[in-house]
Structure formats: structure tokens, C-alpha cells
Amino acid sequence: MSKTTFFLIFVFFNLAGNKIIAQHQINVDQLALELGKMIDDNYNDQKDLDSLISFKVLDGTNVRTIKKDDALTIYYENIDNEARELLPIFEIKHSSKVILPVYGEGQWGKIWAKVVIDKSTMKILDIKFEHRNEAPTFGSKITSETFKANFINKKIYFKEGFSLYQNDQLVLKGAQRVDGISGATLTSKGVVNMLNEGLSDYEVYLR
Template identity: 35%
Template sequence: MRTKITMLLLGFLLLNCKDQTPAIKQIGNTGVTQEKSITPVPSVINDFGEFIGIVFSDSLTVDDVFNFKKIDVSNVITSIDMSQSVVLYNKMTKREKATSFPIFEVKNTNNVILPVQGLGFGGPIWAIVLLDTNTLEIKNIAFDHFAESDGYGSAMTQPSFENEFIGSITNLDDDTFVMQKNLDRRIDDGVIIDGISGATMTSAGAMQMVNQGLKQYKEYLRP
């Protein structure tokens, strides 16, 4: 009798094992894969890429193009990551005066993108400057603003105004740019800026922003 009971129990256990085997195999064959996490490129960095004439792709990543650094008001230069650089740049588009300034080095070149901030007629204005670190020549510049007047101060974003700055050699010890209307009161040399018709305050603010803003990077440009 005991032998029969033992045999029945063994048979029951074997049957359960067979029933569970397909389930185990199914779990093993679910083919769960882990996808590599891809960090999206912030719109600011895409804009910077366009500014220097490139488009990011699978074969040309942000890490292939930029080194990220910052310089603070004490002239301490440190390396940072992309997210930190974007945060610092976005702060420079606000009215509050920045205390740290992001540096976007273009790899395998002498070029660097340096943001600057200032005030126009309608509020905050800012710009990004592509500078050759060897010659200090402004290779490109792009202005932007918060609320300059349409048809007047907003024209600071037009090539006709921006082109007045491109090709100039930056003076880190004195003002690089001089307003045309102020020439009779100035005795120092400088690149003459005609300004925007009907937007004297915006023109002066943009000129002063570039003059003073680039000096904030003096210790980086002249280590």
C-alpha cells in the first residue's frame, strides 16, 4: 500500500514538472532586450551647431564637436558637461547678471563660441560670438533679444547689423567698437558701428554688450 502511494506521489510530481517546463522555456525565450539610452540634443546646442555650419547626426555627435567649460567672475576656468553649459547659457538670456559664463570650444579648430549678455531698449539682449582664439577675430555673431521694438531694435538680429561686427579683431584691453554718432566725442580707435536706424538705445546696448562681454573671457583668451 505504501509503495502504491509513493508511486502515485512521484507520478504527480513528475507531471507538475512537465507542466511547468514550457513556462520556464517561455520565460527564457521572451527575448527582452535593453535599448541604449540616447540623450537628446538640446535645441540650444542644435542652434550652436547650425551657427558653426554643422548638423548633428548618429555619425557626428555633440561630443565630437564641443568641449564645455565655464569661467566665473573670479576668472576660474573649469570643465563642465553639456547640461550645465545649457543652464548657464539660458541664464545669460535673462535680466539677472550672470556670474559664470559658458565656453563652447569647437574641437579640432581654434574657434570658440562665447555668449555675452546686455540690456537693450526693451529688456535683455544677448549674443553668441564665434571667435578665433589665436587671432581674436570675430568669425561670426548672432544677436537675439527679449522684447526689442518690431521694425526698430529687433533689427539687431538682421545680417546687415551683425555683419558690422564680423571680421573685427577683438581688443581685450579697450573697447573694440565705437558708435558712428559718438566719433566726434571719442579720441580712441575702434571699429565703427553705424547702428540701427531709429534704435539708438538698442544699437548702443548691443555694441557695449560685445565690448564688455568679451572682456569677461580675457583670462581664458589670454591664459
């Protein structure tokens, strides 16, 4: 291999590495902004997120405090890391509220959500769904306010979980009814399974 070829390869990988790092930072900054706005509508990226959130992680049955950047990185890594040995916890300071991320599979790819829970009542106060490849006019509607309304002020039952109805027909049994998206049964099932399984992963922390 010539010195020129070696140099070009070095430059290529260096540029690729820098691009990955830059994209990761963009993702982390965007997540920080989203978390802040879930707590305070007036939040902007000039404010200190550490003043609003205590960053923790659930490691097996142990909960420990971690740095903000580590928590945000784990959040993104867990989208594709199905093992998910570490689960990030975003505790809202001076309150009984917490934001918990959950992860799952839609019809066409990864889906995930940030769930705001009041630990004193075990009710869902807010939720934001995201997806990677769901169909534009069907599965992507999990991000709509109409679908989101299925979950607001619903109490969490770990054993029974959420049920799913499609066109008034029971698809998945559970304690809390969710009306699925017409034409997107598989995505709707993915969301319900994601919440039932994902929130159960945090049971040791929420109890």
C-alpha cells in the same frame, strides 16, 4: 483646507512644474541645435554635440570642464541673471575657435549673442544676436545680416572696444566702428556696450 482643495493645489503646482521643465528642455535642445549649426551647416539634432564642442565654464579666473547640459543651462540662466558668476565657454574641437555668449540690455528688454572667435587671430568669425522685446521694425534689426556684418572679421580690442556711429555721428568711442540701426539708437548702444563689456569678461580666458 479640504482634501479636495489640497489635491487640486498639488495637481496645479505639479502641472506647472512639469511645464517649466518641458520648456527648459525645449530651450536647451534649441540651443544645442543652434550651436551645432554655427559649426556645421549640416548639423541636426541626431548628431552628438559632444563630438564638436568641449564644454567649459569661466569661474572667476579659473576655467574648468563641465557637462553639456550644465553649460547649456548656465547659458539660459545668464540671460536674466545679471550677476553671471559663471560664464559658459563652447570650445570648437580640433580648432582655435570658440563660441562665447554675451548678455546685455536693449531698449525694451534683454539682448544676448553667441560670438564665434578665432583665438589665434582674436577676430570675430560669426555672431548671432537675439532679443526679447525690441521693436519689430527698429531694434529687432540687430538680428539682420546687415547689422551682423558690422562685426565679421573685426579684431577684438579689450581696452578700446567697439565704437558706435548713428547717421555718421559718433555716439560711443572705440577702436572698431559699428554703424547703428536707424531709429534704434538705444538698442544699438545696448549691443555695443554688451559686446565691449561681455567680451572683456572673457579677457582672462582669451589672453
